Amino acid sequence: MREIGRLRELTFRAVGEGTGKRRDLDHFDWYYRHLILWDEKELEIAGAYRFVDAGRIVGEKGSDGLYSGSLFKLDSRQSYFLREGLELGRSFVQQRYWGRRSLDYLWYGIGAFLAKNPHYRYLFGPVSISNAMPQLAKELLIYFYKLYFTGPGDSPCSRNPFSFSVPLATLAQEFTGRDYQADFRKLKSLLDNLGTAVPPLYKQYTESRRRFSYERVAAVRMNAAVAPLLPIPTLT
Structure with missing residues (x-):
């Protein structure tokens, strides 16, 4: 997790979105899941996507337990996609892997996860x-x-x-x-x-x-x- 935070900070900092800290981590990171794009040759993380079962988190922590809930006021009107949704966010691809279809590969991973978990009907999350x-x-x-x-x-x-x-x-x-x-x-x-x-x-x-x-x-x-x-x- 610390390495994801370090690489996320370096990547975001390069495009004007860094936190200024050594690692870009928040409290959501510790109970969200992380899809990692792994370079087997270089043995390093090329990129990552963060995601979570929104319905489960809302049931356990309320809408404030979602990263989206820190940005948007979520209420019962959004229950249809919170109940059956997967929240995505904080995606990054290291600069050295830009232009190599890395983002596409991350989406292939998301697609594979959805294929194994067909109960999800919506994807949502902030895009900066x-x-x-x-x-x-x-x-x-x-x-x-x-x-x-x-x-x-x-x-x-x-x-x-x-x-x-x-x-x-x-x-x-x-x-x-x-x-x-x-x-x-x-x-x-x-x-x-x-x-x-x-x-x-x-x-x-x-x-x-x-x-x-x-x-x-x-x-x-x-x-x-x-x-x-x-x-x-x-x-x-």
């Missing part, structure tokens, strides 16, 4: 946005996902809502709101002009046509986070 990303870029990214993937009325409220500095009407002028593919290309172009890009996990969810359920955004440790809800029957 680095504070190293320019403020305008963050606002464009968040606006885009709110535009196309806003969830139903039972979406949980953020404990620390994100504040836009640019008028929403100004951001709206950048997108049609009618053509997802065209608007996604526009988003990538706008972010490229700002010297940044759509974070890998956002690409993974959208390019695979995952459905983001929550419109709420939380500011956490100088970063922003949104929570995707993925119905497992759509995972192919």
Whole structure:
């Protein structure tokens, strides 16, 4: 666990999300499970994903026992996916393994776990946005996902809502709101002009046509986070 914390800190620090400590660990780590991507040749951890049976934890500790519960106000309106959901988060891939399909391999592992545990119907959990990303870029990214993937009325409220500095009407002028593919290309172009890009996990969810359920955004440790809800029957 200490090695996971060390590598997580080094990886997150490289993209502006580090804690500044020697290891990035929290109290959730000790009762969550960890999926590890292992390099058999180098005998080291290439990456990892943290996950937990949400229904079990809520039953034992309440919604505050979930990492998502520290970011979002979870209540009975979300019981349908908490009861049958698997919370994912804190994923990382060491820099030396970037560009080698490492994230795909982690998802293969998640898929294998789900195949052996078919009672889970939903995947959910926070996905962060680095504070190293320019403020305008963050606002464009968040606006885009709110535009196309806003969830139903039972979406949980953020404990620390994100504040836009640019008028929403100004951001709206950048997108049609009618053509997802065209608007996604526009988003990538706008972010490229700002010297940044759509974070890998956002690409993974959208390019695979995952459905983001929550419109709420939380500011956490100088970063922003949104929570995707993925119905497992759509995972192919």
